[in-house]
Amino acid sequence: MSRVIQSMSMVLALFASAAVYAAPEQPVAGLSTVAAGVGEYRRDEPFIYRQAIRRSVYVTMRDGVRLAVDYYLPARDGKAMRGRFPVVLEYTRYGRSRPLPGGGTKNDKYSPTDARGLMSISDNAIRSELLLAYGYALVVADVRGSGASFGPSHAEGDDIEGKDGFDLIDWIARQRWSDGTVGMLGSSYLGEVQPRVAAEKPPALKALSMVYAFFDGPNSAYAMGGIFRSGWQGGWVQNVAKLDNRSTDPNAPITNISAVDADPKQVLLRRAIEEHRTGVDDEYFKHLDTFKTVGVVRDELPFIDHYQLKGQNNLYTVLDRVNANGIPTLLSGGWHDIYANDMLLWYANLSVPRKLIYGPYPHGKSGPAPNDPRDIERDRLVTRETLRWFDYWLRKVPNDAERRPAVQFGLQRDPRHTEWFSAEGWPPRQAQYRDLYLSANVSNTVLSQYDGSLSGSPDKASSSQPWTVKYDASVGSLGTRWGGNVYDVAVTSNDMRSLTYTSPPLARDLYVAGIPVVKLWLSSQNAADADVHAYLTVVSEDGTSRLISDGLLRASHRTLGQPPYRNFGLPFPSSKSADIAATPPLSATPAALEFTMLAVGRVFRQGDRLRLTIAGADRGNTLGEERDPAPALAVHLGEATRSVLRLPVLGDTSESPFLRGEP
Template identity: 30%
Template sequence: MLDRVVGLGTAALLLVGGSHAVAQEEATPDHVRQSRYVQVRDGTRLAVNIYRPASGGKAVAERRPTIFVFTPYRARFRDDKGKLVEAALSDGLALRSLLRAGYVVAVADIRGKGASFGHRRGFQDRTEARDGYDLIQWLARQPYSTGKVGMIGCSYLGGATFHTASTAPPALKAVFIGASDIDKYAFVRNGGITAQFNTRPDEPASVDLASIPVDADRTGAELRRAVAEHGRNTPMGPLWYGMPYRDSVSSFTGNAFWDEAGVYKYLPAIRNAGIATYFWGNWHDEPTAQTLFGAASLDGKFLAGPGDHCVPPPGFDFTGEVTRYFDHYLKGVDNGIEKAPRATYWVEGLDGAGRYVRSDQLPGIAARPLPWFLGDARGGVVRAGKDGSFGAAPGAEGRDAFTVDYDLPPADYFAFWPKPMGEHGLSYTSNALSAPMTLIGFPVARLTVTASDPDADLFVYLDQVQSDGKAEVIAFGRLKLAQRKPAQAPYANFGLPWQSGLSKDAMGLAPDEAAPVSIALTPVSRVVPAGARLRFTVAGADPRQRNLKDIRRDPAPRITVLRGGSDPSRIELPLVR
C-alpha cells in the first residue's frame, strides 16, 4: 500500500499498508537487532529481523516470549529520503511498547516481498500460511525464547496473522487481528463487485530493492537475487478480477482460490488449538464488518475506534491493551483481561462528542431493526437532484428511475471510505430529527428494483446530513443484481443478508422483472443528533471501482426503485434504546 507520512512531534510516523513503521533518528540502547534468512519447508529463504530486549547494549540472558509480525511491506527499508524505517520500532501495532515490556519482537518479510526469496502464488494463500507456521515454530525453538509466541497485525498483516493462526502452530498462543477479513470473496468482491483498494497496481521492484539486506548480506547481492524472484509474483488486481464467482477457477493459481483464501474454512483449527483471539477495527473502515464476523465466529474480544484504516484508536490506551493481552496469554500474568468486558467500542456523538463503551456483547447484538421507508418527492417523482422522502411511515406507491452515472469524480488512491453520492443516483432524505437516534449495528437495505441490464450493479449509501447541510457517509453496501439470490453464511454474521456468489446461483434480471434485493451495509455506531437528517442514496457505480472504464456499459443501465405497495422498499436501521 501507499506510504503516507503524518507529523508526530519531532519524529515522522510512516504508515505502511496498515502497519506502522518509524523512521529512526538514532540508535536506542534498550534492544539489540539481528537479521538472517530462515529456510521454510519448501526450501524458500525468508528474511527475519529479530529485536531482543537489552540492558547496557547487551541482550538480556533470560528467555522471553516472542511477538511475531509477517509483512509484505518490508520489515526494514530506507525511504525516499534515505532514512531507515523499521516496523518493529513503532507503536502503531504496539511493537515498540512490547519490546520495552520485555518481549522479543520478530518481523519477517513474506515470500515474494521485501528481502525474502520466492514468489507469491496468491495472496494470503496456504503457502504463506504454512510459511507463518514454520517461522513461528522456528522462533519458539530459539535459545532466547520461552517457546510461547503471539502474533499481531492490521490490514494485510492482520490477514497474515489470521491465516497463520489457521494452521495452528503449537507455539502460537494468542493473536491480535486488525482490519482483516474472514471471507475473502465477501470482502474483495462484496456483493460480487470489486470496489476497493485490493485491486491497486502492484509495486515495482524498486520498492523491494529499498529493503535493508540481512546482516550477512553485506554487498546486497542476496537481496538483488531475492527481488529478481519476485518478478514471478501473481499480480493482485488481475487475480481478483479474474474470479467473478466464489467458485471461479483462477488462471493464476489453478484452483477455486476464493475458497483457499477464505479463512472461515479453517476456523475449527483455531478453536481446537485454543488460540486466544482479539479483533480490532475502526468504524470509518470497510473491513470492520469482517472483523466483527471474526470476533463473533471465534468468541473473540473486539475493539473499535472512531478512526480510519489501522489508525490506533485515539483516546484509548491501545498499547496498554495489547500489552496486557499478551502479558496474560504469553506470560501468564493474572491481570484480569480475560474477564474484562468482551467489547470496547466508540459511539460517535454519545454524550455530545462521543466516547468508548464497554459491553459483554458485540456491538449490534442489542439493536432492533427499525424500518424507514422510501417515499415520493414533494410535488413529484424522485430523480437525480430531487430527493424523495425517508421516514418511519410507508410512502405512496411509485417508481423512481435513474440512469447509471459513470462520470464520477476520481476517488483517493486508497479510498477506504466513500464520499456522499447524492448527486449520482436517487436520494431519499428525512425530516430533521426531533430527538437523537442511537444506531449501533448493521443497517440493511431491502429494495425492490428493475433494471434494463440483467447484470447491473447496485450501490447504496446511508448519510448523516447536519443542519448546515454537510453530509457524511455513515454506512454503505453493494450488490450485483445477478447475484441477489440469498443463502446461509457459513460463519457467524449476525443473521445478515448473505449471497453465496456461486455461479450456479447467478440469476440475470429479465426486462421489467421486479426483483427483491437485500443488502447488508457496513456497521455503524453513533448517536445521530436532533436536528440532523438521514439520507439514503441508490447508485449504479462508485468512484472506488478501479475498473470503471472497463465495465462501463453503453447504453448505461436504467435502474428503477419501486416504493410503497405490499412489500415497500425500506432501510432497517439498527436502533438501540
C-alpha cells in the same frame, strides 16, 4: 434536562453496569480517553526498558527457502539484556525495515535504529515498540517472496505462509533469548496471516492479536453482491510490486529493503529480488472480463470457498482448524475500515477464547494531516489491550484479561468525541433494527435525480422514481477505505448524480451500532442487469453530505443463499452460477434486491439528517459493464413495494426518531 442529555442517559441506562463511557481523565489532544480501563493497561507504570538492539539473519524453511528476519531485544546502556523473553512476531509483506542513509534501519511503526542497531524507545511508543519497553522481544519477518526473503512472489493467501509461519515460530522458540512462548500481532495483511499460521498449530504460539483482517473477502472487501472492488485492489497490487522491487530497474540502488547483517553489499538481497520476479500469480486479476460482465461468481473461483486450490483464499475456510487449535485471540476492528463487517464475523465464528474491540477507526490514517489524535488513540488502545492479552496468555499475569467484557465498542459522536460501551456479545442485546422507508415526499435538501425522503412508515400510495444510471458517479478515493482521509469527507456531488432519500432532522441523538440492510424494489425499461450502489450519509445543517457506509449488489446476484458461516441472519447473495442463471432479468415488473452495507458505529446527533443515496456506478472503485444507452431504472415505493433502509439502533425503536414535520 435537555433532550440531548435525556437521550444519552436513556441509552447509557440500557447498558446498566455494562456501560463504560465516562468523562475523560487523561484526554489526548482533546479526545476522550476510553473508560473502564480500556486502553489504559499499565499506563501508569514506567517502561522497564528504554532501549532495544536490532539484529537480522536469514532463517531457513523446511523446503530450503530463506526468510529475512529482524529481531529486537530489550537493552540497557547500549547492550542487549541477557535472559529469555516472551516474543512478539510480526509477519509482513510490507517490508520488515529499510536502510537509512547514515546507517541503521527504519520500520515505519517503530523508532529508527542507528548504525550499531540501537533503538531508543520513544516516550510515545505504540504497537510492538511498546511491548519491547515492557520486556518482550520482537521478531519481524518478510514473508516468502517479499522484502529480503527468497522465493517467488505469490498471490495473497497462499498456504505456504502458514507453513513458513510454523517454521519461524519453531525457530523463535529455540533461540537463547526466547522463553519459548510467542504471540502474533499485526494489522491488515499482518492480521490476515495469523489464522493461516494458527491453523498449522505451532506449539509455541500462545496468543493472537488480529487487527483489521478480512473474513469473507468476496462478500465485503474484495467484492460485495458480485461487484468487484477493483480500485483498492489494483492499488494494492501495484504497491506490493514496488515494495518487493519487482517493478524497478534490477541495477538500481536498493533503498527500500534492508539487507540482513551478513549481507552488507546486498548480494543476497539482489538474488532474493530476482526470485521475487519469477512468481506473482494474482488469481483475481485473471478474471476481470468476467467480473465486468457477470460478476464475482463464487463457484467459478473454487479457491474462494475451498482451502487451498489457489491463492487469495477466504480466511473462513481455515476456521475449523483455527477453532480446533484453540489459540486465544484478541480482535480489533474499525467502523471506517474496509473490513468493517469482517471483524464482527470473526468474533461470531471463533470458538476460541476471544475478545472484540471496535472503534471509529479506518484502515489507514484518519485524515490528511499527520499525527491525527484519533490515530494516536487507536494505536495506544490496541497496543495496551494487546499488552494485557499477551501478559495474561504468554506470561500468566493474573490481570483478569479473560474476564473482561466480551465486546467493547466506541461510537463516534463527532471527530473529537467517542462514547464507549461494553456488551456481553455481538450484536448487543440492546440493538434493534429501525426501519426507515423510502418515501416519494420531496425533502427539499438536494438537487438530485429524485429528492425523496426517509420516513418512519411506508407511503400509503404506490409510486416509482425514475433513475438513469450515471457512469461518472463516484465517491473518489474515499470509496476504497484503504488509504487515509475517510472521516467527514463530503460526497454531496455524488448525491446530485443519483437518487436520494433524506430524513427530517433527528429529534434526538440516534445511536447506531451494527450492519445496516437495504431492500429496494427495482424495475427497468431497457436493461436486463444493473449495479446498485447504496450510500448512507449524514447531512449537516449547511446541506453537506458526508459518507458513513456503503453497500453493493448486482441485480443478477440478488438470489439469497445460506452463508457457510454465522452471519447474524443477514441477507447473503449466493453469487453461485446456477442462481445467477436462474434469476430473471430486470423488467418492468419490480424485483426485490436485499443486501447489507458495511457496519456503522455512530452517534447521529439531534438535528442531523440521514440520507440514503442510490447510484449505478462508482467510477475508479468498482468494475462494471457500462451499457449504451445507460440503464433506465425505477425504484418502487409504497405499501406493496416497501423499499427500506434498516438501521441497527441501540435503545427504544418504538418512537419516531424525527422531528415533527416528518413526511
